[in-house]
Amino acid sequence: MILVLQLAVAGLATGSVYALIAIGVVLIYKCSGVVNFAQGAYAMVGAYVSYVLLSAGLPPILGVIFSMAVLAALGTLTERLVLRPMLKAQLVAVMMVTLGLLIVSRAACLIIWGPDQIAFPKVFPEGSISAAGIFITYNYIAAGILALVLSLGFLAFYQFTPIGLQQRCAADNTRAALAIGIHVSNQVSLAWAMSAALAGLAGTLLATLNGLSLDLAGIGMIAFPVIVVGGLSSLVGALIAGLLLGVLQSFTDGLLTPALEDFLRAHTSIYSVGALQQVVPYALLVAMLLLRPQGLFGRRGTERV
Amino acid sequence: MSTRHIAIAIGVAVVMAVLAVVLGRYGAYLVNAVAIAAIGALSLNLLIGYCGQISFAQGALLGVGAYTAGNLGNAGLDGAVAILGAGVLGALVSALIGLPAMRLRGLYFAIATLAAQAILEYLFKILDPLTNGVSGLVIKPPSIFGIPMTSDESLVLPSLVLLVIAWLVVSRLLRTDLGRAFLVVRESEIVAKGMGIDVGHTKLWAFLIGGFIAGMAGALIGFANRLASPEAFTLDLSADYIAMIIIGGLGTWPGPIIGAAFVVLLPEVIQRVGEAAGISDILSALRELAFGLLIILFLIFEPRGLTALLSRIKLRRIGVVPPAGLRATGEGSQSPEGRSR
Secondary structure, eight states: OHHHHHHHHHHHHHHHHHHHHHHHHHHHHHHHOOOOTTHHHHHHHHHHHHHHHHHTTOOHHHHHHHHHHHHHHHHHHHIIIIIGGGTTSOHHHHHHHHHHHHHHHHHHHHHHHOSSOBOOOOOSOSOEEEETTEEEEHHHHHHHHHHHHHHHHHHHHHHHSHHHHHHHHHHHOHHHHHHTTOOHHHHHHHHHHHHHHHHHHHHHHHHHHHOBOGGGGGHHHHHHHHHHHHOTTOHHHHHHHHHHHHHHHHHIIIIIHHHHHHHHHHHSSOOOOOSHHHHHHHHHHHHHHHHOTTTTTOOTTOSOO | OOHHHHHHHHHHHHHHHHHHHHTHHHHHHHHHHHHHHHHHHHHHIIIIIITOOOOSOHHHHHHHHHHHHHHHHHTTOOHHHHHHHHHHHHHHHHHHHHGGGGTOOHHHHHHHHHHHHHHHHHHHHHOHHHHOGGGOEEOOOOEETTEEOOSHHHHHHHHHHHHHHHHHHHHHHTTSHHHHHHHHHHHOHHHHHHTTOOHHHHHHHHHHHHHHHHHHHHHHHHHHHSEEOGGGSSHHHHHHHHHHHHHHOTTOSSHHHHHHHHHHHHHHHHHHHHHHHTOGGGHHHHHHHHHHHHHHHHHHHOTTHHHHHHHHHHHHHTTOOOOTTOOOSSSSOOOOSOOOO
């Protein structure tokens, strides 16, 4: 029972970081119809920028805020320079160009910072707490809570502020938004900026947990199971599905994998099931697409002919 | 498939064969790599370019072919049988990947193939008895029709023969009812239904045929590398193949071959230039950077690919000003630009 609780808490912590990344993907998709494979690249670049700023001696809060600002600029730049000229291109070309962005940013980081894992400067105090038998480090608690608070804060911003209203308007109906005087293309740029900043923060948080390396770029892919399960057009769905998948991965790693391996070793020649927690989200994705393509929280008919 | 197509396909193969002989060992390696990539690109072009089904699982599908051919070849079967076997399994797995397409369209299906890629990569790692896990399956040099294939030079011939056959079969296919149905399904599934086309059936055939060709291409990759390992068949490889068909020109006749040559040869050129400039320590990263940048620039400035670029240059040279909406040549050029987003 304690193990289950322990796994659930760890899963919620990583899940809230997933949510932060997935919210960015959904935001971009709602506003510009682009499915962004480069979200993981933003996370990675954000982590490296934070690393540079924090290593230079900036206080953590300032460093993270600056890195989010850099990422916001980067997001705007991507939208203006790369995605806008492709407004009328085919779906596959748009998907491919974001994959190209991922390749380029990974290569750029490789050239600048090299292939080795870098120890990330300490942001949160060392140590851990144990309550009710659960043992968890401050790192995880802080990262999880920070990601969760920011996700919720962003959702509130999107729902309750004038800018959020303009955002929703531009995403909902471009022509109507134009007609009532909303500068839609600026809203699209803003969506990219916010999305990149959120991903940058998520990358920084992940780097405080697992260290800094190029592998962070791969984290963007986990956003796809998350957004499909949550519903492609639902920000709340992305948050809930992110938490759900985090916990699911954690349970798979801690409970299912050992049990399955014991069974397989007893009955077959397969010795290990490998990183099962990495494919479970994809299995869920396929099941979700077949049973309920609109996701848990999506609206029917969001798929456009 | 006109006589012209046959002549061009055979001509291209002959030129490549001559290059392989003239340029020696390294040339043969390059020709072989281009030919194999072109076969894989042909299969993906059939799926994405003609039938409109975006697949990110091509890398894994090629892996299925490599592992199958490797296991069959290692078991002592003739290379030709192994290649056919890889084609059959490739077709079956491809149909399985395509199954969600019966219910899903466009973006949703593309994401489903992303999942297929991840799941297949995982299977490559854990199905130890068949794949030898993360260390990879060592593939013995096969003999095709009794002729041992011990080097890149000897593999050039089967690769080129398969390339010509696949190229001509795909272009002949487009003249059939099924091929026409592919194009209609790409343009609009609703129109296809209205015309009495069985959309699910049509897609299934596209996956079966595309998968068969991809499986054979995968077999050749396995035989050329003598190794099939999980990290060789990742999403990055899928991205390479999508880049090939977009750079070549989506849904065009010569596109896959031009794109394959471009994507395979570009890193080699960058490598040579980099070595000459004496910056070999960060070369692999630079190569990737240049590759990514080129894809992005290409998609922004020439989204209809090299085929469109070439035909425009040709028209300008003979004094014809191309109309603004010039479309790439070849059957079923591009889907309409007004894609709703």
